[in-house]
Amino acid sequence: MSTSAIVMMVVSMLVIWGGLALAVVSLLRHGAVEDRVGEPGHRDL
Structure with missing residues (x-):
């Protein structure tokens, strides 16, 4: 090369990993991550 x-x-590679x-x-x-953490398998229908 x-x-x-x-x-x-x-x-x-720096651009991709930095992004x-x-x-x-x-x-x-x-x-946004904390709001989505909940009981596994629990859905509001």
Whole structure:
């Protein structure tokens, strides 16, 4: 592999993992995850 290909691969991995981390932090900060935690198998019909 050429150096530029390796650099582009590393940058793209950082962008993908960074976006995933920001999405998780955003969900945790806004409480979207805590609101969905409940009893397993319990549904409001």
